[in-house]
Amino acid sequence: MHKSREPLLEMQGIVKSFPGVKALSNVDFTLCKGEIHALMGENGAGKSTLIKVLTGVHELDGGKIVFNDKNIRPKSPQEAQKLGVSTVYQEVNLCPNLTVSENIFIGRLPKKKRGIDWNLINEKSKEILRRVNLDIDPTQMLSSFSVAIQQMIAIARAVDISAGILILDEPTASLDENEVKQLFKIMRKLKEDGMGIIFVTHFLDQVYEITDRITILRNGNLVGEFMTKELSRIDLVTKMVGREINEKEHNLENRKKRRSSEKIDTMVKAVGLGKKGTLEPFDIEMKKGEVLGLAGLLGSGRTETARLIFGIDRADNGVVNIDGKDIQLMYPKKAIEEGLGYCPEDRKKEGIVGELTIRENIILALQAKRGSFRYISKREQVEIADKYIKMLQIATPSMEQQIRNLSGGNQQKVILARWLATNPKLLILDEPTRGIDVGTRTEIQKLIRTLANEGMTVLLISSELEELVACCDRIVVLRDRTPIGQLQGDEITESVIMKTIADGGKVNAS
Ligand SMILES: Nc1ncnc2c1ncn2[C@@H]1O[C@H](COP(=O)(O)OP(=O)(O)OP(=O)(O)O)[C@@H](O)[C@H]1O
Ligand SMILES: [Mg+2]
Structure with missing residues (x-):
């Protein structure tokens, strides 16, 4: 065990049931001062539930919580906050129709003799936001910012509230690489200040980059607690899933099966589809039974492309042709009737x-x-x-x-x-495995291949290069809201995708 182990929080024998589900059975969890502790497990393993009994969202059925040498039993998140425990949840849960300042100070507004001191609040908000390197106007509505920025605002708020424990339940699902770096910088600083941080994520790379210790749950049971540097990646996965899975093997298998799209019939074709200020007019062709990947950085126009094809956003010009039939005016109900499906991010x-x-x-x-x-x-x-x-x-x-x-x-x-x-004839999948555990992720990727082999066309948007390599027959790379290159066959490797995103490539995306 670690020498400087000074427990900040000890949860012992935690039990929590819901009708028909034993979400936690007799789980122990210890968090030390100045450590970043990963809570790992498959979907439904009980991670969020453990956090919710700690933060007073759910009442526990059994067990005890000792925080700073005192027994606590928070009845509400507010009470937990007062004790020094604050949380950023899986999905942003701030109020979109309030300003950033109002969101940061909701429930704890400092008062002047007469009413609320808005100048002070806005100044303080700026300061709090600067701590997470956000330089934004706090008098703006929360909803005017991207999901990633909203998430950073939620984190800034939590950091400001919390004295002892910061809980981050999948905070990185909607952040891009730079934002994750930013977040990790903040986490390291808080750790140095002696804060205990509980971090939930399905990104294994992040676990190895930032955490000191790992607690693994499976089916509501404690599997064990490990030092991150003493637990190999394969052991971690095996302990989470309860069986061995081999990601690499599965990827190789698919690579062999990748097909050339030359002789196959076109299923869906977008011609000159574009929207002013959103996407330059582009052509894109999807073959029957093909998995076409859209690669690119956050903001490169991948999701916008999907939304135009499905008609969620109305295109200014261009036409979508499905199985030989031109659809001039696309909207979601029409898209569904014509055989499209869209699984949003x-x-x-x-x-x-x-x-x-x-x-x-x-x-x-x-x-x-x-x-x-x-x-x-x-x-x-x-x-x-x-x-x-x-x-x-x-x-x-x-x-x-x-x-x-x-x-x-x-x-x-x-x-x-x-x-x-x-x-559907064409299934559009936007980040289909975000928030999905490693075992199931491989299953879903296999399913995508199977569906394509059975004749379904799939348009796959993913930030995981591994996922694109595992699934796609062809990849279109976007940058600055326009296609800049196309990859197929042996060109589909992580390094070539990365290079194309960075340098551009041959301009031929039809
Ligand atoms: N309010 C609730 N009512 C009924 N069942 C619930 C409730 N909250 C959670 N559960 C169940 O408890 C189990 C644990 O869920 P929990 O949300 O803790 O999983 P998780 O480990 O956070 O998974 P994920 O990685 O998917 O977020 C699941 O079977 C879930 O369906
Ligand atoms: Mg969860």
């Missing part, structure tokens, strides 16, 4: 309907495709939901569970199921 905003059950969420797009007059019978709904729950290994006691009660990664799987259920 921001699942909370565009994906899940929290109050509906898993079954209802899965059936949603299929019902839209068939039209409201052709109601899908309960029996068929159950059949379909059952099929995808099994296929994607969605962890839930029942398909009648409200989707908001699922773990983050399992919600993501439900959205994927929704689009698979429509059996």
Whole structure:
């Protein structure tokens, strides 16, 4: 054990159940001063639940929490904050229609004799934001900033509130490489100041870069606690998943299967599609049964391309041709009817309907495709939901569970199921494995290949080069909102993709 081990927080024998689910059984967790501690496990393992009992979102069924040598049992996040525990959750949970300052000081506004001192608050907010290197106007609405900036604002707020423990539950899912670097810098500084940081992520590279210690959960049970530098990557994965998985082997297998697209029929073609201020007019062609990747940095126009094809954003000009048929005016309902599916990146905003059950969420797009007059019978709904729950290994006691009660990664799987259920001609997947654990990630990548081999066309947007290499037959690289190169066959390697993103390449993206 570490010499300077000075426990800040000890959770002992923690038990928490939900109807039909034992989310935590007898879990121990220790956090020391000045350490960054990774909490790892598959989707549904209990990571967020452990955090939520610590922060008073859920009440515990058993066990005790000792913080700074005192027994605590926070009844609400506010109470936890007062004790010095603050949290940034998986999805940004600030108020979009308040200003940045209001968000930073919500629930703890300093008061003057008469009313609230806004000048002071705005000044203080600027200072707090500067600590995370954000130089933005705090009087702006939160919603006017990108998800990444909103996430950094949430982190700035949490850092300002917290005295002892900072919890980051998948904060990096929506950050790009530079923003992650920025965040790590801040985390290192807080660590030096003696803060204890709990860090949840599915990015293994990040775990090895920033954390000192790892606690692993599986199915609500504690697997163990390890020093990061003493646990190999393969051991970590094996302990999380409970079996061995070999990512490399699977990637090689796919590489052999990659097909040349020359002789295959075109399935979807966008010609001169563009929108002023968003995307230069571009042509893009997707073959039947092909996985076409879109690569590029955050902001290069990948998601915008998908949104224009699906008609979420209306194109100024150009046309989408599906299976030989020109669609002049594309909008989502039309897109679904014509056989497109779109699994968005921001699942909370565009994906899940929290109050509906898993079954209802899965059936949603299929019902839209068939039209409201052709109601899908309960029996068929159950059949379909059952099929995808099994296929994607969605962890839930029942398909009648409200989707908001699922773990983050399992919600993501439900959205994927929704689009698979429509059996689309073209399936657009925007970062399909964000927030998905390593084991399931490989399964989803295999599924993408299988679907393509069965004739589905897939447009895959991913920031993971590994994922693009594992799945794609062809890749279009975007930069500054326009295609700058195309890769196929043996050119599809991580280093060539990276080089093309950086230097550009042959301009031939049709
Ligand atoms: N409010 C709730 N009601 C019912 N069940 C819940 C609730 N919250 C969590 N669960 C269940 O508890 C289990 C653990 O979920 P938790 O959110 O802690 O997983 P996680 O490890 O954070 O996973 P992920 O990596 O997907 O975020 C899951 O089976 C989940 O469905
Ligand atoms: Mg979680």
